[in-house]
Amino acid sequence: MKKITFAVGDLQMGGSMRVQSVIANHLDKKNFDVSIFSMRKVKSYFPLNVKLTYAKHGITKLQFYFILIRTGILKYILKKPVDMTVIPTKKMVTDLIEYANNENVDTLILVEQWAVVAKELKKSLPNVKIISWLHLNTKIYESFLYGKSYSRLKDSYFYSDLIMVLTKEDQIHLKSLGLDSTMVMHNPLTIDNHNSKANLDSKNISFVGRIDFQHKGLDYLVEIAKNLQEGWKIYVAGKGMKHEEKKFQKAIIDNNLENKLLWTGSKNGKELKNHFENSSIFISTSRFEGFPLVFAEAMSFGLPIISMSNSGSEEVLDGGKYGVLTRQGDIADFLSNLEEMQNTKELREKYSYRSTQRLEDLKLEKIILKWEEILAD
Template sequence: MPILKSELPNIKMVAWQHNEFDVYIKNYYKRFVNDYLLGVKQADLVVCLTSADLIKYKNINNNSTYIYNPVTIQNTNISNLNSKNIIFVGRLILEQKGLDYLINIGKALDNGWRILVAGDGNDEKKFRHLIAKNKLQEKIILKGALKGKELSDLYSSGSIFISTSRWEGFGLVITEAMASGLPIISFKNNGPNEILKSGEYGILIKSNDVNNFTESLKELMEEKEKREYYQQKGLERIQDFKIEIILNKWSKSLRRIKD
């Protein structure tokens, strides 16, 4: 960004952030923190994904805003919540996505419940090894990377959606699951906390507390009325992520820096 800004001074620069501020600082750009912060400071507009991150970016560049990612999945087949399928969708990255947590959760499943996992990634081989090592082949089922109708059908086949990520800039799959009528249970980090509004629209569990996560999951498994409650809350919340609303926010923000 600093180089581009110096070479193209008359071009408006938008710094669109796709992950948490702290993840950029402590992980992705930890060797280039000053360059990253200078780029943020020089941008004509900074767009992040959550209100929590907005506070941090405002301290660097006052011309900052937050705009959600839109839900684009087309799914008119809302789950009836009758199956014993728990859905997990995401890249198979062991640490970030908390796949080790998923193993511990899988061990606690009974009465025919199972976790259907959609996604691929660099740690797929390690994850398969953990599943086999813990004899969970009947409880954690890998479906591979799905998209389109296959992904929509997977969401609709579930009764619960879980997110075990240690960090998540937003969590688009959570909104996709909500649009399909799935109640959500997630560890509390930036993205899920924003989407679920601190627990109003889904169940949030303190980070790393696998025991509490498992107990809360069991309650959802046992109580269909509770699943139905969070299904309705999710369908309410998902209206905020319609593509027309998101495009309108982008349009207003870009017009502001143009003028």
């Protein structure tokens, strides 16, 4: 039985973390011995039926808090280039190498920031298959996420036996860098099976995402809410860092949007189900996405999707076939399409049907089969 280890940052709340936990759990039910190695010493937010091991020199919750403060000071006050995510240290790399040797790991799957150290890992573990699994638009790593470590990441790409990306655009970008060992691996629908349908007569619009102004385009969302048709409301489910949450709450109050833009905190299970059921439209204003899991979740309720264009939304909606794509950052364009959807139930029904069609490609069983093929080699 092949031993597979996912090296992750952590498994706290987030769409990509949920996908990681679900994939690991399901592969463990197949002919694989699966484990997870985390660089942060925090419990998984999601249920796991596989072994979770922390790096001996991993980051505690308090250490992570101070790293965030230091990063914020360096980037926004001192204006210095920084990594917007924590890169594994030399000691953490040594911890993973020791773990892989002790456990006789056959395949290491380096999730996100662990891909930066693929070179070091491959040199120490030449007989271990190295797969880098990237969860964001690959160009964002260069332009935003890795202010200090992008050249190191780019070099490490060549030491991965396979790089898995979320979109065709990402694959094309990596191939332009001379990387042919790439493949597109979509995120699957991970929400529990249900027979619920959205209320297309509702005047509620749903938004689900981390409270993060830059990434999720919450500044755009505020402007959209200010111009919302009378009687309609946007319900926002999600949480974020405390300073981002305070900023969002202040924006709602300063713009007198308490009755139009309703932030209800994080939701899962029955609460999230009710959130989708009571809506007639799902919207996204993100500046960038990898392959947004929440789209598939909303689609499973038959919700029509309207999203600002980015590589992730374009991939899920197949260029606009399965939902409405608007120009990135163009509030007027978004509002025009939103108003048409609000005013025309037939249009909502049309895209509701297309949402359910798209789900056939994103079923967990299909995605797991692809994983099995990769890991069996």
